[in-house]
Amino acid sequence: MSEEQTKKKGFFQRLKQGLSKTQESLVGRVDALIKRGTVGEAFFEELEEILYLADLGPKTTTAIIENIRDRTERGDTEEDVIAGLKEEIRLLLQEEPAPLDIEGHKPYIVMVTGVNGVGKTTTIGKLGAHFREAGKSVLFVAADTFRAAAIEQLVAWGERVECDVIKQKQGADPAAVAYDGVTAAVARKVDVALIDTAGRLHTKDNLMEELKKIRR
Numbered sequence: 001m002s003e004e005q006t007k008k009k010g011f012f013q014r015l016k017q018g019l020s021k022t023q024e025s026l027v028g029r030v031d032a033l034i035k036r037g038t039v040g041e042a043f044f045e046e047l048e049e050i051l052y053l054a055d056l057g058p059k060t061t062t063a064i065i066e067n068i069r070d071r072t073e074r075g076d077t078e079e080d081v082i083a084g085l086k087e088e089i090r091l092l093l094q095e096e097p098a099p100l101d102i103e104g105h106k107p108y109i110v111m112v113t114g115v116n117g118v119g120k121t122t123t124i125g126k127l128g129a130h131f132r133e134a135g136k137s138v139l140f141v142a143a144d145t146f147r148a149a150a151i152e153q154l155v156a157w158g159e160r161v162e163c164d165v166i167k168q169k170q171g172a173d174p175a176a177v178a179y180d181g182v183t184a185a186v187a188r189k190v191d192v193a194l195i196d197t198a199g200r201l202h203t204k205d206n207l208m209e210e211l212k213k214i215r216r
């Protein structure tokens, strides 16, 4: 195997490992909880914590807990309650996330926002790679003009997955960069434009408002 192939395999293996981590930790922790205790208030509390930590979100977590509580209250045996819980989680892991449907919008514009360090820029890189592999033209827009080296980070991703990057200098107005990016995306007739933003809560609303205005 060439060095390039080894590197490539390593990347996808790491990606796969990263993705399966959520499932392993969720299934593993629920399994440990079931083996350890009886179904009671402490059980529900710990289950809730596990589901939250696995990023299931409040809606799904509450739905599962309610369902299990209902089973307990209507007098199901502990065995049935646990079987029910296992079934809930099995169904959950089976669900396919809805694919990003980019057809019908050209360019399809995604602005990625979130708090600091949650993986916005990495997600843009991976989405870029995904769309490039599907034969789409992709443009990255470096509207995180705040954090040091944020632009360079996106440029590095751009080189890696072969996407052009629209950028200005660090400290530039993020809305202006986004505007440039959208204009370029339209002019170049690209399929997808992915806009990176700075992870700052207090500026995020402003930036989003400004972006809404720009797109109108």
Ligand SMILES: Nc1nc2c(ncn2[C@@H]2O[C@H](COP(=O)(O)OP(=O)(O)OP(=O)(O)O)[C@@H](O)[C@H]2O)c(=O)[nH]1
Residues within 6 Å of the ligand: 018, 114, 115, 116, 117, 118, 119, 120, 121, 122, 123, 144, 147, 150, 197, 198, 199
């Ligand atoms: N384990 C794991 N690490 C990740 C994942 N996505 C990103 N990271 C790492 O988390 C760190 C931050 O990722 P970024 O993509 O820079 O996050 P960001 O939201 O753009 O950060 P800011 O721009 O500083 O707000 C990096 O070290 C990434 O390698 C992921 O899915 N799993």
Ligand SMILES: [Mg+2]
Residues within 6 Å of the ligand: 120, 121, 122, 144, 150, 196, 197
């Ligand atoms: Mg970033």
